[in-house]
Amino acid sequence: MAQDRIKLFGQSNIQLLGMLGAIVAMLLVLSFTVDNFMTWTNITNLLAQVAPIAFMATGITFVLITGGMDISGPAVMAASSVIAVAFMTSFEVTTGVHLVLGCIILLIAGGLFGLINGLAIAKLKMVPLVVTLSMMTVATGLATVLGGARGLPTIPSTYAHFFNKYTVIALLIFIPLVLDFILVGTLFGRKVYYVGNNEETARISGINTDNVVLMVYIICGVSAALAGIVNVAIISTARATMGSQSQILDVVSAAVIGGVSVHGGKGRVRDACLGAFLIVGVNNVMNMIGVSDYYTTLIKGSIIIFAMGISSFRIYYSSRKRV
């Protein structure tokens, strides 16, 4: 049936297939250019590296689907981490209890940053880009001040032992899976799509759109905090520079390459995470085959424009087809 064929190649499937293809190609390039790439250690290391970007891409997926934007992710990640580490190291002897409390504080801090973003955008109707740009600066500033000139002390190694790369990989699989389900399979997730597709219609349909918008920014903040938990384990401390501002480029491109529409209404967490895998992989490829940093940003930027071009072209094409 022609109808079925159109369905198979239309919509998200073609994007998904394309992305899986690109990932396979990337792995092939890596295994040919780098000696002994296909080892267990290398693969698990790569996956663990993907986690922070994937978490932040997960959060921004919710935001992008509502038609919003949040570029404060990495800065919020750094600020929450600094707050939590400052707490953890403020005791004479840091025990396991303090570490657990620290993680909770980290998540709460991320959520609070998100809440502030969300309140400004949902209730005060401020422009998302402006709000989160300001939040990026504020959070970076806060992290710098709290981190102090000499930086924070390190935390006990039990933390890094607990969040080893296998735990991180488990989280990498588990958290996006849950959030993907929330987005696609639950009442709240559907409301996110409704708001992204047409906020006015959603309001008329009796949906409290302000709450949905508020919620997605909180989710975005918390997922940045999750990335913080992983990053703290890697460096055993926290500092403002751990969330370099260019990271947001990786996060947004992960989502966009994954087919999340910057116009709202479309996308999935699953695809954004695959996008994260791809973007981190590309970083690695270029690193390993010795491409200079200057070219790396150039190439990554081109990839984003290319991916967005494809999705825009699809919108254009499907509108041409319409009766």
Add this chain to the structure above:
Amino acid sequence: MENKLTFQLNNISMTFPGVKALNNVSFSAKQGEVLGLVGVNGAGKSTMMNILGGLLQPDKGSEIIINGEKVKIKNPRVAEDLGIAFIQQEVAAFETMNVYENVLASDFEKWRKKGSLFLNKKAMKVEVAKHLAALDCHIDVEAPTHSLTVGEKQMVQIARALSQGGQILLFDEPTASLSEHETQKLFEIINNLRSQGYIIFYISHYLDEIFKMCDSVVVLRDGQKTGEVPISEINKEKLVDMMIGHFIETAERKVARDKDDVILRVENITGVKYPKNISFDLHKGEILGVWGLLGSGRSELFNTLLGFDKMVEGKILLNQDGELEEIIQKNLYKHVGYLTEGRHYNGVFLDMTIAENITSSDLERFASKGIGILNNKKEKEESRKYMKQVNVKAVDENMIVSELSGGNQQKVIISKWMLKDPDILFMDEPTKGVDVGAKAEIQNLIFDRSEKGVSFVVVSSELEEIMNLCDRIIVIAEGKLVGEVNRDDFSTEALMAGIVK
């Protein structure tokens, strides 16, 4: 017009994946003719217009002949060069620019001063003033476009079409958002253009307009031409018959209501601008009409009552368990449905499936307790049920709403509110932009529901429709309640009396 203008379409076909939108349609028009193009939603009118406008390419074998010359309209620019101009249904204008900039928007290049980067604004203004004067339309050429009324914006669009040297003008539902007065004005202009020798295609759902304005009419049904006749040789019944193949009877409203059973009482509701101090009662199973001219505050009444605009003053009482109790707007909304006037603006989720649209009014019903896992199977089953009840024509419930015709989109919205099954349904222009067949179906649905005890509050700009539909009509002018007419006393005079006063 110097040369004799002729226009001919031969065997136009258009195939979309799986659908033949147009099948071998041929017709012709000659200089100074107003040709009506009618058909129900989905008959292929829009496709035809898009082909003429260069937005779609017809199948091989289709021929478009202008002045005896075979042409290929590859894109809108080519259409423009051939003198085909499109006056759209939803008036498109550059809101932040001036009138004259809008009129000449597509050929700024021509108005550039020689050897300079600047535009010759003086000459532009003179040119535009000339075109507007020809339309007997006195808008300040320097006025910002967003300050114009819908009717004036349409004039700007027509002026733009003429300034581009348009000779073949396509009007797509031009009166849909115009007031009575503006409509009359438009008709004068069209008559004027006719006498000057333009070819005019006129698409409208309002058959009265077709009879009033057109010289002949082409009827499309399911992509085929079912008739091409001079308007003098046909009557309304025959035309409808050609359009839908059979005539759908609208039911007569028969039931008299039990007057005691008030379900909603509104007291002194006042908004920021409109409405002003409006009070009324709504009975169970009643269809209450709200009549007023465009801009009289009809939509504002709904928006204020339902909590989308700010309510400055007023009291709302709802009958719950047999007693009228004051209720806040947020809670009231749980008991009502609201079909809005702007279908695309706030009626449908265009890029989502029919099922997702229908269930959006009461999604909680399909979600589990706690984290709210959706039951997609049940969602689709229920949607199918309502699609069948309301007669939505679509492949299945997974179809994307933007692929449906306007009438079917409207039916999807009605299905959506039927799923919620509210006590009161507010409808703002329920049949706007909907063809005759679907119109009758929608009216019958409203009757049927009201007999089952649902109350309706309906706004309509069509006098005939509102008088046919309602049990009682309240009249609004300048935001104030100026009259109330019962079904037995319905007449145009009675309804207009309050307004003209």
